[in-house]
Amino acid sequence: MRKTWTEEELKATVAAYLDMHSKTLDGIPFVKKHYYAELATRFARSEKSFEYRMQNISYVCVLMGRAWVSGLKPAKHIGQQHVPIIERLICELDGQPYMGHAVFEHQVIQYKAKSMRPLPLGTQEPAQRYASTISHARDPQVKAWVLVTAAAKCECCDEQAPFNTANGEPFLEVHHLRTLAEGGSDTVGNTVALCPNCHRELHYGANKEARRDALYQKLPRLIRE
Ligand SMILES: [Zn+2]
């Protein structure tokens, strides 16, 4: 069996992965095995190797703070050279600018795992980078409505906002359950007010799906998109 994965193979695998993800979002049933089988025939590799590669894609998605396909548990044993390629392909196929977030976070994880960690020199003058991002025009009335409804309490854990801003506003973050990048709407049916801990957990947590489902159960105004 060939050892190195070509760009073409990786691209087809990422495309299949993103397709599964959008089917999940749209509630369209699919069989993962069919995707592996199709790729296996096309590229003469085992179905298992595509399944594992998709688990690597889940790992990169988590590093990027993106949703991953449930059932494809993130697997971090990934060739160093594959992280930037997979991240770039995800961005490309998704129409997002490549930022290298996953590459950076993967390096952090690897350095953390080293037994010897000499004091890093760091950089006195970090190079400036110009980064463009895609953003969506949002409705301030939606954010205001959600914040007023939350009444200074996190809608996930019910704790008080952790602090007031210098302007005297209770600090809560507003989160879209189906993200705007995933085609979610900017409406009160898709938006919650969260404390920073719950907000980060809904993006990065191992149990983020369960947390999300609990919010749908708890708040009758929410509509699954
Ligand atoms: Zn909370």
Ligand SMILES: [Zn+2]
């Ligand atoms: Zn969010």
